[in-house]
Amino acid sequence: MTSICVYxxxxxxxxxxxxxxxxxxGKAMAARGxxxxxGGASxxxxxxxxxxxxxxxAAVTGVIPESLQQKEVAHDGLTELLVTADMHERKRLMAERADAFIAMPGGLGTLEELFEILTWxxxxxxxxxIGLLNTRGYYDDLIRFLDGTVSEGFVHPRHRAMLTVSQAPEDLLDVLSLH
Incomplete structure (x- = not known):
């Protein structure tokens, strides 16, 4: 089964x-199998x-560090919940178990995970x-910033092109070309 890591x-x-x-x-992913x-939270x-x-x-695997298990209220109804020693192990396991990545709107942790997986x-x-779900234009400024990193010569265009952007979940799944 193909699994998508969603940040x-x-x-x-x-x-x-x-x-x-x-x-x-969630509905679109489940409908496609x-x-x-x-991150394992409820x-x-x-x-x-x-x-x-x-x-x-659908199968749902949560990966949560022990230190956040209570703070983020670990989901107790998952197909599988993996508790890790730290954030580094969490991100490594999430990346290993995923066949693709999608970042939805989120905070600093979401941004950090997105940039780490882009760097990897x-x-x-x-x-x-790697996809970016740009709901309500949430990531418009970030997209402009990334385009600027290319025009200023700090990021190669092929690396910027690794990030697919869409405002619609179905369209994003289509563009990511997952089987």
Missing amino acids: CGSRSGHGDDYTDAARQL FGLVY IGMMGVIADEMLAAG GQLRFHAKP
């Missing part, structure tokens, strides 16, 4: 658009997408597709 927040943000996008992505790998965007996938009968791709540690 997203332990908070839901302001407005229903973000949680609606998480539900839509994908499994979910994510709250925020993480909880929304996990619950949607579980309701559709640039360094050829993996060749897995």
Whole structure:
């Protein structure tokens, strides 16, 4: 089974658009037979997408550090919950178990995970597709910034091209070309 690692927040943000996008992505992934790998929490965007996938009968693997198990309220209804010693092990396991990556709107942790997986791709540690779900234009400024890193000569265009962007979950899954 193909699994997608979804990076997203332990908070839901302001407005229903973000949680609606998480539900839509979860439904679309489950309908296509994908499994979910994510941060393991039952709250925020993480909880929304996990619950949607579980309701559709899809496999959901959560990966959470022991130190965050209580703080982020680990989801107790998952197909599999892996508890790690630290964040480094969490991110390594998530990357190993995923066939692709999608970042949804989220906070600093989501941004850090996105940039780390992009860097790993640039360094050829993996060749897995990476997508950005740009709900409500949440990432517009970040996309402009990344385009600027190319025009200023700090990022090669092929590395910028590793990040596929879409505002619609279904379209993003189509563009990522997952089987």
